Every structure is written in structure tokens, then in C-alpha cells.
Amino acid sequence: MFKVVSEVIDRDAVRQAVEDPAFGAVLIFEGVARNNFEGRAVHALEYEAFPEMAEAEMRAIGEELAARWPGSKCAIVHRTGRLVIGEPSVIIAVGTPHRAAAYEANRFAIDELKRRVPVWKKEVYDDGATWKPNAEADQGSVQAATQTGTERP
Amino acid sequence: MPTVRVRYFAMLRDIRSAEGEEDFELPEGWSVAAIYAELFPPGPEGAIPVGFAVNQIYVRGDHQPQDGDEVAFIPPVGGG
DSSP, X not given: OXXXXXXXXXXXXXXXXXXXXXXXXXXXXXXXXXXXXXXXXXXXXXXXXXXXXXXXXXHXXXXXXXXXXXXOEEEEXXXXXXXXXTOEEEEEEEEESSHHHHHHHHHHHHHHHHXXXXXXXXXXXXXXXXXXXXXXXXXXXXXXXXXXXXXXO | OOEEEEEEOTHHHHHSOTTOXXXXXXXXXXXXXXXXXXXXXXXXXXXXXXXXXXXXXXXXXXXXOOXXXXXXXXXXXXXX
């Protein structure tokens, strides 16, 4: 399951997407809308996506993850639109035979997502709003990286 | 005239058009970076850095799109 949705993310559905009797661990990461950025109060977050490409990139991340941690499964759902503080913006579930790989693989998935999946975040303050790129966002080098990383048929 | 569909997002939409997409008549031999420079001329603070995608796959700035392609400008991402 690799999806961009405009409503509240169905946490159980993300969890169920990585069901497997061979798994000894399922690790769920939630990225959550936070109420501050560098000391400034944030009232809400607005996410926008290039949905078709975001889903394709998330799927590519899932395929890379499965190649790197054989026998694992991953599901990623990202939300768009206006989020109130405390709501999850993204949920990533990773299932693996043993727990160590679940931690590593889940970290890989969120790091890659923040680097290259075409989703944007606007922070809404008392007195305005700003588009806020990730520190990890990959520009320019995205182009080189993807020569090997994200091509698909 | 060959035409591409151009899509752009977030701060780029704020600059040009809330709709975030338009057709662009493609002069022969133009790269995706050339199209970007034409539609989003650098302001006083320079150009917004972007990645490029054609038909939803990241490409290099020197990639030359073809008639009917979808060209996307990807400003620094903020997901997660």
C-alpha cells in the first residue's frame, strides 16, 4: 500500500497491509503535525502533493527496502490538505522477520521519503504561512540519484 | 508545434498560477531547465532550486522532453 490520501489516515489499514505470519516484528512510524518550529507557534500544517508521482516514488522506496532487507514488507500512506496539530501526516509500517531490521528499514523509508517524495508542507502561523522544505530535501542531486534509484517501467 | 504539459507545485504555484498546470509550446531542442527558466525567471534572490520530472520520473536538467510529455518542476520537498 503506497498512497496519498486527503482524509485522516486509516492506521489499521496501513498495519494490515504488512500482515505476514513470517514476521516477528512490525514497526509503525507516524510523522505528526507539531505545534512549533524554531520557537515559532504553528497552528496547522497544509500538505500538497504531486499525487501520482508521490505514490510512484513511495512504491520505489518500498521496492528498494524489500531488496535491501529481504523478506520484509512496507506500506506508506501520506496525507494532504490541512492538518491540525497532533494529527499524523504520514504513517509507515514495516514488517520483518526480526526486530533489528524493522527499525533500520523503517528509518530508511522515512529518510528517503523526506529526501525525494514530491510532497510539500506549509506551516501556518498567527501572522502568515511559509512553505517549509525538509533539511534532507534533495535538489539537483535528485536528478543524478534517480538515474539508478527510481526509474521504473 | 510540439507541446508539453507543465505542472508545478507549492511555492511555484504561488508565484505563477494557483492551477499549477499549463500547456507549453516547445521550441526545438529545449531542455526541461530551459523551460523552467522561461516560466520562472530568477527573481532578485535568484531562481528557486528545483528538480525535474518527465512523465513522473526524475530526470536531469538537460533532458529534452518530447511532444505530449508531462514536465514537472519539483521544488524542495517537505513531506513526512
